[in-house]
Every structure is written in C-alpha cells, then in structure tokens.
Amino acid sequence: MKFSYVNPTQIHFGQGQISTVATSIPKDKKVLVIYGGGSIKKNGVYDQVSAALAEHTWTEFSGVEANPTVETLDKAVIIAKEQAIDYILAVGGGSVIDGSKYVAAAAMYEGNGWDILIGKHQVTEAIAIGAILTLPATGSESNSGSVITQKSTQTKLPFMADAVQPKFAVLDPDSMKTLPERQLVNGLVDAWVHVCEQYLTTATGTMVQDGYAEVLLKNLLTLAEQYDARDNNEWRSNLMWTANQALNGLIGSGVTHDWATHMIGHELTALYHVDHARSLSIIQPSLLRNQIEAKRAKLEQLGKNVFGFTASADLAERTIVAIEAFYHDVKVPTQLTEHGDDKVAAIDTIIKQLEAHGMVALGESQAITLDVTRQILEDAVA
Template identity: 70%
Template sequence: MRFTYVNTTQILFGKGQIGSVQSSISTQDKILVIYGGGSIKKNGVYDQIKESLKNHQWIEFSGVEANPTKETLDKAVEIVKQQNIDFILAVGGGSVIDGSKYVAAAAKYNGDGWDILTGDHQVSDATPLGAVLTLPATGSESNSGAVITKAATQAKLSFMSPYVQPKFAVMDPDVMKTLPEKQLINGIVDAWVHVCEQYLTISHGAMVQDGYAETLLRTLKTLGENFEQRDTDEWRENLMWAANQALNGLIGSGVPQDWATHLIGHELTALWGVDHARSLAIVQPSLLRNQLSLKRSKLEQMGVNVFGLKPSENLAEKTIDAIERFYHTMQVSTQLTEHGDNKQEAIDAVIAQLKQHGMNALGEHQAITLEASRQILTEAIA
C-alpha cells in the first residue's frame, strides 16, 4: 500500500445539527443557498436553514435537477459572479451537492464551465461550500467528486478537485422521515455499489480496507433486508452514516478501484433518465459475470464474508446471484426497460456514447473494452 489520505470535511451528525450552520459560516460571508425542487420547504428543512441563517446575508437558488445539468447550474454560476458570493450552502442530496461543487469551481473560471468536466480546465480555486444532507446515497457531502450532465449533448461526466471538498457536512437523520421509499432504496443501492467498486477488484492484502468494506456491505444488506424498520432512528442513522463512509475515500485508499459500473450506468441515465442507483443495479450483475475470471477471488471472499455462503467451486457465481437477489428483494430491476422495444438500437446508442467519452478501456485491469461493454449491455438490456 502507498497512499495519502485526508478528509477535511467537518461532520456534524445527529438530530438538530442543522442549527450548527449558523456557527459554521462567518456572518461576514454572503451566502448562496442552493437546493432542488422545493421539498425542503415541505419537510421543515428550509425553515431550519432560515432560522440558522437569520444573522447572515443570503440569497437562494432552486431548481437543481435529480441529475444536475450544466444548463441549470450555469445560472447559479452567474449569480455567484454577479452577486460576489463568498460561500455556497448546498441543501439536498448528492445531485444538489454535486451541482454546487460545479458552481463553486465554475464561478472562479472565466471560460465555459464544461471545460472542467472534459479536463480542458484544471480547477485551481473554488468558492468555499458546505452541505446540509437531505438524502443519504452518494457520500458527496464529504468527498471531492461531482457528476454533471450536459443536457444539450446527453453527456454525463465527472470531475474531482480538492478545492470543492465541502468545509462541513450537516447530517441530521431526521430529515429522512419524509423521503419516499424509492429514494431510500436508491440510497442503499448507490452506497452498496460505491463499496463494491472499491472492493470487488483483486486480492491485495489490505485487510483494513477490505474488512471495513465488508462491514459496510453487511450493514447495507441488513438495512435492505429490514426495510420495514425504515421509520426508526437507528435505521435512518445507520443508512446515513454507511452511505457517507462508502465514499469518503477511506476504503479506496491504496487499493485498486473499478468504477466501470458507474461509467456505463451514467450513459443509461443520460440517455433515458434512469435513476442513478437503478442504472448501477442494471449494469453490475452483468458486468460481474462478464469479468468473472478477473474478479473470482474477491467475489468468493464477498460470498463468505458478506452473504455467509459456504465455499464451493461455483462460489463466485453464487455471490453474483446473491447480489442480484438482494436488489430484487427491494424491487430494484437488474435489466433496463426504459429504452423501448429496440434493444440493438439501445446497445448501439450506449456504445456510441462510451466511445465519444473515451471510455474504451474500463475497470481495474482496463479489460472492459467497447466489445466487452457491448456484451455486458446485451445481458443488461431487456
């Protein structure tokens, strides 16, 4: 192992922590509060934010989509520039927080913000930001990554920069009380695949990373299997914390990572609007079967340590089946149906997108070529 690990985000976890916002941002700062479709005005979060910022100068920007688009976010970028905003407060789930990271970085750049996603501009500064998490799933509240969609070209790309790491993250599990069941399930699936992308690679002997990854997977599995307990404090707290720990950088430090499921899944979301988490559930089982020979050892380890399966010649295959059953118990499909009737046309469309975005060799071994992606999609698309 050889790595550098730091996580600079202050976590403010627990009931009533939204009130901590007032002491986390200087009263000298002019704040832009960014949020989504307005659910925070129905569940009481907006009122708590308003109370917490009563001694601050702030304005708001709403309307960030479930898959945040450059087109919407650029409007917020202009506000930051024109209004001389000193601090951004993202109030929402991963999409709002990702979008706010784009705004924070693009506001310090004179060119087209999309250059950040294509790699034509390297972020060297950003407006400081904090997050109030309302939907646990992505871990975006305490990492430096963001995924943004350009609606005009149906492109969904990501960027990472330490400059957009949130200064603080307020995590109050009480805000989950009004979330729809579908969003809670998406949170479980999203966090599950985040862990898998950093765990289901090769055997490497990093016992702490593997052990913690397995603990997170067992936790998420228990939450999914006990979904009827979702209205309890314990259930909510454990999902919010597990989703955060799944992608705060720790379990991926010093070990190989995959992320092919995400990169292929992004195209399903960009083309057909599939929920991010559900795009992952569609791609992952087919991808694991396609890459079975390279991932057999870790799949066997997962089968024993997460699912409690007994060692056997086909343990890896049984583990993939168990993953798929886990999704099915939560009524999450593992095949794409949103594409309509023309399967071949859908496969060709995804491959074209992958090719355009340079996704010609994915996975920890760079073994998922466009042809392998085509094979994966043939199994993943109904």
C-alpha cells in the same frame, strides 16, 4: 499498500445539527443556498436553515434536478458571480451537492463551465462549500467528486477537485423522514455499489480496507432486511452514516478501483433518464458475470464474509446471484427496459456515447474495452 489520505470535511452528525450552520459559516460571508425541487420547505429543513443563517447575508437558488444539468447550474453560476458569493450551502442529496460543486468551481472561471467536465480547465480554486445532507446515497457531502449532465448532448461526466471538497457537512437523519420510498431504496443501492467499486477488484491483502468494506456491505444488507421497520432514528442514522463512509475515501485508499459500472450506468441515465442507482443495479450483475474470472477471488471473499456462504467451486457465481437477489428484494431492476423495442440500436447508441466520452478501457485493469462493454450490455439490456 501505499497512499496518502486526508478528509478535511467536518461532520456534524445527529438530530438538530442543522443549527451548527450558524457557526460553521463565518458571518461576514455572503451565502448562496442551493437546493432542489422544494421538498426542504415541506419537511422543515428550509426553516431550520433560515434560522441558522439569521445573522448572515444570503440568497437562494432552487430547481437543481436529480442528475443535475449544466444548463440549470449555469444560472446559479451567474448569480454567484454577479452577487460576489463567498460561500455556497448545498441543501439536498448528492445531485444538489454535486451541482453546488460545479457552481463553486465554475464561478471562479471566466470560460465555459463545461470545460471543467471535459478536462479543458483544471479546477484549482472554488467558492467554499458547506452541505446539509437530506438524502444519503452518494457520499458527495464529504468527498471531492461531482457528476454533471449536459442535457443538450445527453452527456454525463465526472470531475474531481480538492477545491470543491465541502468544508463541513451536516448529517441529520431527521431530514430523511419525508423522503419518497424510491429515493430511500436508491440510497441503499447507490451505497452498495460504491463499496463494490472499491472492493470487488483484485485481492491485495488490505485487511482494514477490506474488512471495513465488508462491514458496510453487511450494514446495507441488514438495513434492507429491516426496511419495513425503517421509520425510526436508528435505521435512518445507520443508512446515513454507512452511505457517507462508503465514499469518503477511506476504503478506497491503497486499493485498486473499478468504476466501470458507474461509467456505463451514466450513459443509461443520460440517454434514458434511468435513476442513477437503478442504472447501477442494471449494469453490475452483467458486468460481474462478464468479469468473473478476474474478480473471482474477491467475489468469493464477499460471498463468505458478507453473505455467509460456505466455500464451493461455484461460490463466485452464487455471490453474483445473491447480489442480484438483493436488488430484487428492494425492487430495483437488473435489466434495462427504458430503451424501447430495438435492443441492437440501444446498445449501439450507448457504445457510441461511451466512445465519444473516452470510456474505451474501463475497470481496474482497463480490460473492459468497447467490445467487452457490448457483451455486458447484451446481457443487461432486456
């Protein structure tokens, strides 16, 4: 276990905390507020933002999609450049925050912003970012990662840069009150897989990271069990904080990571417009069955410490079934159905996209080659 860890994002957690934006952004900064489809104008968040920025000079950009596209975000980049924006305030879920990170970086670059995603440009500077989280799921509000889609080529790629780590994040559970059911469930599932990508790898004796990961997974199971009683501050607060902790860098410090489920899932989203969280629930069970021997020790540990199973020769197998049952309980799919009737053509298309994007050796040991991915997709595609 050897690592360096710091998380510089200041968290303002709890009801009424949107007001802290007033003092979190210096008053001499020109602010660009970025948000999505306009739901923040219906749930009162926009009015709270307006009040908090009453003494600031600010403008806004709306229309950031779920799975944000570079085609949309480049319009915000133009605004940021032309109006000499000093600070970006992202108001939304992971898509809005990810998109804002791209805008913050691309606005400081004279070339094509997509260069950031393909690795042609390394981000070392960006406009400062703050975030108001309205949909807990990705943890993007306090990490340095972003995932952006290029609609014209059906390409979805990630980038990471310290420069786009938000300076502060407001986590007010009241902002979740009007979320559609589908988005709440997606948040549960997304957080679950984020933990698994850092936990279900190799047994390395990291007691703190493993123990914390197991607590987060148990939280998510409990929240799913209590889903019918979700309309209260306690439930919302626990989901919001659990999802944040799942991907703020702590449980991933000093351990091996997987992320193959995400890389394959990104292609399902780009090609077939599958919700991000649902692309993960489609791929993960098949991937775990394919990689069961390499992951057996951690699957057994998860089975015992999270699901409460007793030891047995088939403990790893039972754990995968339990994960699948968790997905079915919250009514998310575990097989792809959006691809049409031609399974072979769909798999070929996904494989070609993965190859084009350099995703040819995935997983904690880079053992998931394109041939192995094809086997996983054979099981995951209905």
